Amino acid sequence: MSVIIDRRLNDRNKSAVNRERFIRRYKAQIQRAVSDMVAERSIRDMERGGEVKIPVRDISEPGFRNAPGGDREYVHPGNREFQQGDRIPRPDGGAGGGGSGSGEGDGDGEDGFAFTLSRDEFMQIFFDDLELPRLARTTLGEIRRQKMQRAGYTQTGSPTNLSVQRSLRNALGRRIALTGAARRRLAELDAQHAAQAPAPAPAPDDACTSDDADDARVPHPVDEADTAQAVDDGGAARALEARALERAALKRRIGAVPFLEEIDLRFRHRVAVPQPISQAVMFCLMDVSASMDERKKDLAKRFFILLYLFLTRKYEHVEVVFVRHTDDAEEVDEERFFHDRKTGGTVVLSALTLMHEIVTARYPGSAWNIYGAQASDGDAFGADPEKSRGFLEQHLLPLTRHFAYIEVPDPGARMSTLSAAYRRIECAHFAMREVVEHRDIYPVFRDLFSRQPAGAQP
Template identity: 45%
Template structure:
């Protein structure tokens, strides 16, 4: 089968329509390829695109070809072994020079899978297809664009109440300097000459009269230049500047006690980054707050959040209390869409788990759009999971999921944010 390679440059997006048609046509194959790729790469690389491979059998097209039998007397260009009239035996079935579907050729070359590159936006569209933020309808009012009035320079017309006096006087001074400056210079010189001639007025009587007439003319011209003119007036200009109100904050809570090893933290990090990228597709501004805890909670930066080492026990309620304090201090629920994700291996003081459940009911769940708890462990669930399990039955904006290995991250994420049946 002949393969044609198009090496023409894609100038001015001439093949954009064909590309979109291709992505629609092979949507299911691409989805499977992206789902496989998410488990083989770091989620921190999601800002870039992805090379997607599709089995050749899925993109094969019907072709016309010569049937068996008959005589062919052509000699292909570049042939250096045969000439017209030579006869050669047909190779037995299955021993052709090429390779069949899924078979390697005798010289080690076979047909590769079809590989193409998708952009960052295409990758994220496929990655988050069929997902939605729960309770998003409640946020629609908060996403209406608001405007604030800001100064935007000056304009030549407007209401008298918006006149800028200082700027108008500056324009007046500049205009009067430009229009009367040459007359004032000549007037000054004429007065200097007149003073010199007045020392001996009898001898210079005629010249004095000429200078006096000139001075009178110049002063008349200077007086005709108005102190203020409509051309000088400047009015304060205001314009409406849009304020992005669709802003969200994402709280990342994580247990960093001695039982949380680096591999568990890395899995939590991948989940957090998936959530962040998903939120940025809905909200213009997304802030991230990192809260780490063992027996005490602390707000930290990203580096310390994921890589600082701690030892000791676990008191989860300390992180929930700190989150509530930060919300009250900096993130009013009337202005911010609040999301939270908590990662833990399930360890907690048995006496602290009921307190966590109580704090969630009273202080956190009523304020957040969505709260997701992921437990990363291969062990049996403990008291914290059982307390949180009761909350899932009471509140639709609270969910829990279990992750055992890296391959579970993306399926769990899709389960948490799958579209709800209307």
């Protein structure tokens, strides 16, 4: 009886290969559908994947249709209009048979082809043509993950991990060790038996004469030599019998050794080995002063979520640090960062200083890829904009892989003092953009992290 074990990874979804082929074939149409979906759903919900629709015309395939020419024969049941020999005008549209295309007038159209994208598929398409500037995924830190690794063999384990080859090898070695001496002695006895076996008696000679036959019937006298020979033949027979008994005992001894025992079994052994992984930390800095209303905070929140989702696709471990500031800065959790009602003045330098202290204390650059994102309406006063620019340029930017500043001003507002100061920063991995409405977030994000052409400097 044959037993077939299916160990394919996609055992629950046999059409996974066809699905991947479909997504590759209609990638452009799916990307347009995903871009349209961004405007219709919240940024937080985008991670769930969802249903997308692509026009039917985009997935149409070529087919065979009847040519418009040639002679045709038709049968018209219940004909009350035409007679034999009448000429019937050719119908408009040419190719025979109806089509799915819609002409003028009322009628039902065809819906778009809808299917559901998984979370991984959605995120792959959503961030497909984006990249992180100065990406360093090879940076390894202290955070480690457990990876199963081969570690030789063990005498106990699951039957699925049984190594048949190693088990049979051990069984063969055990049998050789236990039966080696017996097999050598058996080989010696076989060699002695072959050497002392009596020669076959000569065949009678048919050409003998009658005188020879008479001589054969006459008894010969027995001399002492013949008697000695008979004694020797008796001893040889007893020796042969003893060797036969010993050979039988040796064969029983060899046969008593089992072919396979439990001590021969070997199972493939795997152990969990800690391995360092690439990791990043994302600093979210946000102004929560009185001028930052809920609309501006919501814009900043959406941008932070986008950046976090993007980082999780590029790094195996991502930590998020939330820093809010008014006159002073403090590190808070996500709930307080977005929903706490604390308010006050605006001192941007306090947030940048706190970020530098946290980086120095907890996130060394040799082990972490550091990213910063700052959101503010730009209302800074006095010397704070210039001090913030100088501190950012001299102390923070050298430590970060990328730093993005998003300004969320009121519609129609003029350039802020903080934005004017930041514009003088000359650093390849610093970028600043302005976001006024929700629909600006995704284009700005794509503009910040668009893939650079080959050979271009970040």
